[in-house]
Structures are given as C-alpha cells and as structure tokens.
Amino acid sequence: MSFEVLHANKKSWDKVADRFYGRNPLPEYGPFAPSEEELYLFGDVKGAKILEIGCGSGHSLQYMDQKNAGELWGLDLSKKQIKAANKLLKNSNSTINLFESPMEEDPGLPDNYFDIVFSIFALGWTTNLHKTLSNVNKYLKPGGTFIFSWEHPLFNRVSSKEDSLIFNKPYHEEGPYTHEAWTDPAIMQQYRLSTYVNSLINHGFKINRIVEDVRLSEDDIKKHSNSWYLYEKAKFLPTTLIIKSQKC
Numbered sequence: 001m002s003f004e005v006l007h008a009n010k011k012s013w014d015k016v017a018d019r020f021y022g023r024n025p026l027p028e029y030g031p032f033a034p035s036e037e038e039l040y041l042f043g044d045v046k047g048a049k050i051l052e053i054g055c056g057s058g059h060s061l062q063y064m065d066q067k068n069a070g071e072l073w074g075l076d077l078s079k080k081q082i083k084a085a086n087k088l089l090k091n092s093n094s095t096i097n098l099f100e101s102p103m104e105e106d107p108g109l110p111d112n113y114f115d116i117v118f119s120i121f122a123l124g125w126t127t128n129l130h131k132t133l134s135n136v137n138k139y140l141k142p143g144g145t146f147i148f149s150w151e152h153p154l155f156n157r158v159s160s161k162e163d164s165l166i167f168n169k170p171y172h173e174e175g176p177y178t179h180e181a182w183t184d185p186a187i188m189q190q191y192r193l194s195t196y197v198n199s200l201i202n203h204g205f206k207i208n209r210i211v212e213d214v215r216l217s218e219d220d221i222k223k224h225s226n227s228w229y230l231y232e233k234a235k236f237l238p239t240t241l242i243i244k245s246q247k248c
C-alpha cells in the first residue's frame, strides 16, 4: 500500500513541481501563519548542520544559506524538485547535499549529526509517521532541534459555505485521504494534533513550542487567500500547525 501511494505521489509531484516552485518557503511557515522572522524558532543558525525533509525546490534551504548555515542537506521524493533545488542552490556558501528519497527511508544520511532537522509543509505526506520520526531522531545530535509545519489538523475537516463552517469529516478520523484541492491523484495523511505530539514524545522528543496562531493582516490576506486557504475559514480556524521539539 505505502509503496503504491509513494509511487503515485512521486508521479504527481513531478507533474506539479513547476507550479509549486518557490511557493511560501521560509521565512514563511505556511498560509496565514506567523513567519520565522517573528517566531525566531531556529535562532542563530551560523555554521549549523541542517537537514530539510521534503525540501521541494530548495527555497527554504536557500533561506538557511542566507543565514550562514554551515552544511545544508535535503531530501525529497520528487526527481524534479531535487533537480530544481540543486540548480537553485548551486552557488550557495554552505555545503549542499541533496537526495531523491522518500522521507520514510534513510538514503544514507549520517546518524547523530545534525543540529537542526526541519520540514515545511511536507510531513503530512508521509505514509509512515513512525518511520519518518525515528529517522529524524536518528539523524539529529542529542539535544538537536526538529521543527516542522503542516496544515492544521482541523483545517481540512471543515469547509466553508456561505457564512457557515461545516464539519465534513470527524476530527477523530486519521489516515490516508485524497485532498480535494489536489487535481492529480495524490494521497496525504491526516492526524490529530495529539497524534503528532504523542508520536514526537514516543520517538524521544521533548516539545518546546506549539504554534497555532493566525496572522490576518491585509498583506497576509492578499498573499495567502485562495480557493483552499480561505480567509473566511482562517478567521475561525488555525490554518497551519508549527511544532518545535528537541531530541532528548
């Protein structure tokens, strides 16, 4: 099952990669979310060894390069995304190492090595949260930081109709689903907030901070509002979930 899902998702991402080129990377964490410039969750990354899970076109890694990170590593399922990221990061000051690989597998990354592992809007694609989090834990140095953002678990379970919000899926339901805003066949996973938190704890992480805030300035509304990330929904619900944790 998970092999088939990964195969379909890879095909889908290779097809849509151009459309997502450089879309909302760091310092943005996600639609209507406070940015890294405001949250400063990464702190000073000068000289740090950093890995991004689901690095896409490499724009968040580029942001880390601009902040003088030491080594930048990334992995992504899509061949096209890795090709784009390699091109984008060609003239970086930091050392660059990119892998075309699902996050559920270790493509040969060093253990106990990274100061920071992060993932911007990619973790909810994993077909195996358990394997992915054990990999992240393995890659990090003791005391290392894991930061991720993803669509808030409430957001896709609620739709907006006229002036009302309607629950169209039980919050309790977890597992694979086909995202209605996704035109090519692609399967994402939905979890509850408690599942993310408990999985992190069970995989040896300490939670430092959970962010569910929204930012609804004129600028945010202009930048983020679209048919899926509706301002009308964001007024009532968090759009983005951000969790900062630390390997114990």
Ligand SMILES: C[S@@+](CC[C@H](N)C(=O)[O-])C[C@H]1O[C@@H](n2cnc3c(N)ncnc32)[C@H](O)[C@@H]1O
Pocket (backbone or CB within 6 Å): 006, 009, 013, 020, 022, 023, 024, 025, 026, 053, 054, 055, 056, 057, 058, 059, 060, 075, 076, 077, 078, 081, 101, 102, 103, 104, 119, 120, 121, 122, 125, 126, 127
């Ligand atoms: C929204 S993009 C991420 C953008 C990127 N993090 C950034 O900040 O610019 C999501 C990425 O997750 C990747 N992806 C999807 N499923 C994956 C998996 N199982 N393992 C690794 N990467 C995956 C996709 O190929 C896509 O590039």
